[in-house]
Amino acid sequence: QSFCHRLQQDMYFLTSTSRLNEQVVDKIVLQLNRVYPQILTNEEAEKFRNPKASLHTRLSDLLKHLQKKGDRHCQEFYRALQINAEQLFNDLPSRKILKTPDPTGIDTDKEQYLLNDRGPVFFLACFSVAAGLALVWYCCDSDTKVIGRARRILGFSPIIIGRHVRNICMLYLEDISRD
Numbered sequence: 001q002s003f004c005h006r007l008q009q010d011m012y013f014l015t016s017t018s019r020l021n022e023q024v025v026d027k028i029v030l031q032l033n034r035v036y037p038q039i040l041t042n043e044e045a046e047k048f049r050n051p052k053a054s055l056h057t058r059l060s061d062l063l064k065h066l067q068k069k070g071d072r073h074c075q076e077f078y079r080a081l082q083i084n085a086e087q088l089f090n091d092l093p094s095r096k097i098l099k100t101p102d103p104t105g106i107d108t109d110k111e112q113y114l115l116n117d118r119g120p121v122f123f124l125a126c127f128s129v130a131a132g133l134a135l136v137w138y139c140c141d142s143d144t145k146v147i148g149r150a151r152r153i154l155g156f157s158p159i160i161i162g163r164h165v166r167n168i169c170m171l172y173l174e175d176i177s178r179d
Helices: 001-016 024-033 042-046 055-068 071-086 086-090 095-101 108-115 117-141 146-155 163-178
Strands: none
Touching: 001 055, 001 071, 001 095, 001 146, 024 042, 024 055, 042 117, 055 071, 086 117
């Protein structure tokens, strides 16, 4: 994707109110005027730094002027924007498209946050409910069938629980069944 095309996509974002302040625009214009290769001539730089015109008008005119000049000029604008307003540069719509490798256009970073927004309190609540249900099920069914079921499950679980832990649990269940 060419830099001119990207600048056309980002034009509305950049010219919307309070995105770029006057000082940052002046720094960008000065950098485009003074850095090799010189993108803006002295007359053009003065035109785009004119405080009599509104910031929105100057910025729109600058972006249109750079698009007419070609891809190299637009690339230098992006370089100046990155140096002088890095956070804004990272938030550009064209940058977000470049960062998203998924052809569906889903931003995987945002999707990850959406899936994990419940937090530790939700986990503890679910765990407490599950532990409470297990305790109620264990305590309410007082016949010996529960111990037999538990022994059967622990007897066939050497893969899940280590043998040492399984033996301790089996001894504990036998002690409980004797009482």
